[in-house]
Amino acid sequence: MIQPHDSIIVQSLGRFLIPVIQIFGLYVLFFGQYGPGGGFVGGVILGTSMLLAVLIFGHDASRSQLAKKVLHGDGVGMLIYAGVGGLCLIGGGEFLNYANLEIPGLEISARRSLGIVLTQIGVAVDVAVTAISIVFSLSAQEIIEDSLNG
Amino acid sequence: MSRHLPALLFLVPLFAAISMPIVCLRHRAWSRSIALSVLCSMVVFSIMNLVNIFQHGEIHYAFSGWPPPLGIEWVADGLASVVLVALSLLGLVTLIFAGPTSPKDLGGRIVHYYTLILLLISALTGIVFAGDLFNLFVFLEVAALASYALVGVAGGKALMAAFRYLILGTLGASLYLLGVSYFYAETGTLNMADMAEQLPHLLTSKAVLGGLLFMFIGLGIKMALVPFHAWLPDAYTHAPDSVTPILAALVTKVALLGWVRIMFWVLGIKVAVDDTPVLLLVGLLGSLAAVIGAVLALTQQDLKRMFAYGGISHIGIILIGVSQGNQTGFVGGVFYLLNDAVMQASLFFIAGVAISLYGVYTIEDVGRIAKQSPLLTSALVIAAMGMIGLPPTGGFFGKWYIILGALEANNYVAVGAVLLSTMLTLAYFVRIFERVFRHAPTLSDARPIEIPIQIKLSVGFTSMAIIVLGLLSDPIVGLLIDHTLPPGL
Numbered sequence: 159m160i161q162p163h164d165s166i167i168v169q170s171l172g173r174f175l176i177p178v179i180q181i182f183g184l185y186v187l188f189f190g191q192y193g194p195g196g197g198f199v200g201g202v203i204l205g206t207s208m209l210l211a212v213l214i215f216g217h218d219a220s221r222s223q224l225a226k227k228v229l230h231g232d233g234v235g236m237l238i239y240a241g242v243g244g245l246c247l248i249g250g251g252e253f254l255n256y257a258n259l260e261i262p263g264l265e266i267s268a269r270r271s272l273g274i275v276l277t278q279i280g281v282a283v284d285v286a287v288t289a290i291s292i293v294f295s296l297s298a299q300e301i302i303e304d305s306l307n308g
Numbered sequence: 309m310s311r312h313l314p315a316l317l318f319l320v321p322l323f324a325a326i327s328m329p330i331v332c333l334r335h336r337a338w339s340r341s342i343a344l345s346v347l348c349s350m351v352v353f354s355i356m357n358l359v360n361i362f363q364h365g366e367i368h369y370a371f372s373g374w375p376p377p378l379g380i381e382w383v384a385d386g387l388a389s390v391v392l393v394a395l396s397l398l399g400l401v402t403l404i405f406a407g408p409t410s411p412k413d414l415g416g417r418i419v420h421y422y423t424l425i426l427l428l429i430s431a432l433t434g435i436v437f438a439g440d441l442f443n444l445f446v447f448l449e450v451a452a453l454a455s456y457a458l459v460g461v462a463g464g465k466a467l468m469a470a471f472r473y474l475i476l477g478t479l480g481a482s483l484y485l486l487g488v489s490y491f492y493a494e495t496g497t498l499n500m501a502d503m504a505e506q507l508p509h510l511l512t513s514k515a516v517l518g519g520l521l522f523m524f525i526g527l528g529i530k531m532a533l534v535p536f537h538a539w540l541p542d543a544y545t546h547a548p549d550s551v552t553p554i555l556a557a558l559v560t561k562v563a564l565l566g567w568v569r570i571m572f573w574v575l576g577i578k579v580a581v582d583d584t585p586v587l588l589l590v591g592l593l594g595s596l597a598a599v600i601g602a603v604l605a606l607t608q609q610d611l612k613r614m615f616a617y618g619g620i621s622h623i624g625i626i627l628i629g630v631s632q633g634n635q636t637g638f639v640g641g642v643f644y645l646l647n648d649a650v651m652q653a654s655l656f657f658i659a660g661v662a663i664s665l666y667g668v669y670t671i672e673d674v675g676r677i678a679k680q681s682p683l684l685t686s687a688l689v690i691a692a693m694g695m696i697g698l699p700p701t702g703g704f705f706g707k708w709y710i711i712l713g714a715l716e717a718n719n720y721v722a723v724g725a726v727l728l729s730t731m732l733t734l735a736y737f738v739r740i741f742e743r744v745f746r747h748a749p750t751l752s753d754a755r756p757i758e759i760p761i762q763i764k765l766s767v768g769f770t771s772m773a774i775i776v777l778g779l780l781s782d783p784i785v786g787l788l789i790d791h792t793l794p795p796g797l
Contacts, residue, residue, distance in 0.1 A: 232329070233326045233327060233329060233330055234330070236323070236326045237323070237326065237327055237330075240319070240322075240323040240326070243319070244319075247312060247315075247316075251373060252312075252315070252369065252370060252371060252372060252373045253312075253315045253319065253371055253372070254371055254372040255372050255373035256372075257373065
């Protein structure tokens with residue numbers, strides 16, 4: 159069980175930093191197509207921003223609810239990934255061959271770009287959830303069990 | 309459509325496994341029907357894939373459309389397709405078997421069980437199809453992680469065994485990865501076909517030889533080759549009854565298949581025979597494993613533990629077959645691998661029923677089954693005939709081709725090892741049958757126990773398969789010779 163941090167400096171800085179970190183995480187995620195970055199790194203940054211909220215405000219604070227809710231999404235990222243791959247299969251190409259994403263009105267290059275973004279979002283979701291669930295399972299067993307048992 | 313079958317065979321169980329915890333959050337009972345339908349579709353797909361590959365030749369499937377060696381490649385050749393049919397059939401039969409025993413056996417963790425089984429099966433499919441060394445490692449790890457969790461899924465005593473398995477399995481995976489990185493440093497590629505072209509010029513490099521040794525030790529731990537077998541008996545003995553059959557039938561054999569791929573498809577037969585003593589080493593270790601495993605099996609009291617050591621000895625026999633460096637031995641080894649998978653599944657089904665329905669754990673008590681269940685006893689007799697290698701079971705013909713191959717290679721040590729391990733196998737089954745047939749009936753035997761239909765089906769299927777594989781051994785071996793041989797053998 160993680161207790162809230164009692165320093166006012168940490169709390170105020172946290173309030174300011176967490177949204178900034180999340181925006182930066184999204185930037186890294188979407189910038190991954192053109193330069194260094196991508197789903198894995200972006201997902202880690204997003205996950206750690208939610209963990210920072212838990213570390214600063216404690217498990218029960220309203221700011222930590224996002225991290226707890228996200229735990230249910232384990233596997234959703236993989237399903238996004240599989241969905242994009244499956245659409246490529248249906249389009250007649252190999253698994254994850256984005257050129258075969260059958261979206262009318264899109265050039266092949268645009269399809270590839272869209273496919274990469276979608277799969278990277280899937281990767282980011284899964285990495286973020288995994289980062290959170292690792293910390294939760296090390297820190298508070300009962301929270302995981304509660305959230306899994308509904 | 310048929311071009312995509314190898315990819316579908318891997319993707320369907322994987323994504324079913326991932327969506328299972330979400331779908332079954334409210335309805336736990338759905339997990340069984342989902343898993344069964346996935347395995348049924350896998351059986352259909354794998355048979356379609358086998359027919360397609362026998363007719364039209366191998367499929368090289370490039371994920372994302374990136375051509376190898378740059379992209380990730382799936383190689384669906386004859387050997388992979390044959391093993392995959394066995395894998396999906398045995399997976400389906402295990403799931404049918406798990407129906408009535410699993411809820412009690414697993415401590416109510418049904419969704420965990422079916423999720424992990426599907427994950428295990430998709431990872432094993434990945435090992436069979438992987439066309440590059442690094443993905444082989446990835447799927448070895450996924451399969452291993454699923455197996456650790458499956459061994460420990462019910463908690464209790466099994467947790468310690470699962471932990472030991474985890475430590476040794478991780479050691480094996482790390483050694484394998486180290487070997488792969490040495491190969492990568494020397495050749496600059498991970499794709500098996502690409503590497504096979506470069507390796508013959510690099511054999512003077514110490515890094516290649518060292519990497520080969522690391523990979524062999526790593527996979528040796530995974531396939532429970534003596535002397536790296538310490539994790540296996542405990543894990544199999546304490547694992548839940550609905551888990552052991554699939555572990556015993558598939559996991560070690562598929563790791564062995566990975567080593568066969570490296571030996572014949574990456575190194576190539578010329579390197580393995582002429583330039584390095586790989587085949588000699590593997591053959592000797594196989595002979596040792598065949599004999600030592602059988603000796604250890606002979607000394608056991610616990611039923612499951614005895615069968616586990618029997619499996620260790622059979623891994624040795626398969627290795628003897630594939631390491632003879634000629635067609636007869638290789639095909640014998642592959643045929644024996646298929647047979648052994650079926651026999652191990654059958655034996656652990658029987659052990660599972662003996663434990664869960666009759667409370668029989670040791671050889672002392674095994675006589676109690678004989679009077680109560682003729683069906684189970686006859687299944688045990690058939691499985692034992694297969695393990696010993698009596699005609700008309702498939703085990704006989706497998707050993708026959710392995711011995712022919714060893715004679716062809718003038719390798720009398722291997723012949724002696726196979727014969728000695730056969731004698732020892734006979735000895736430990738005689739110990740069981742002495743109890744079965746000379747058991748004086750007692751009062752408690754009179755109470756009949758109804759065996760659920762699912763268990764009858766699965767035990768009946770594996771017993772039939774042991775005999776059918778023997779009766780059809782000629783056409784099957786003919787097909788194996790036509791389609792599964794490595795290039796140049």
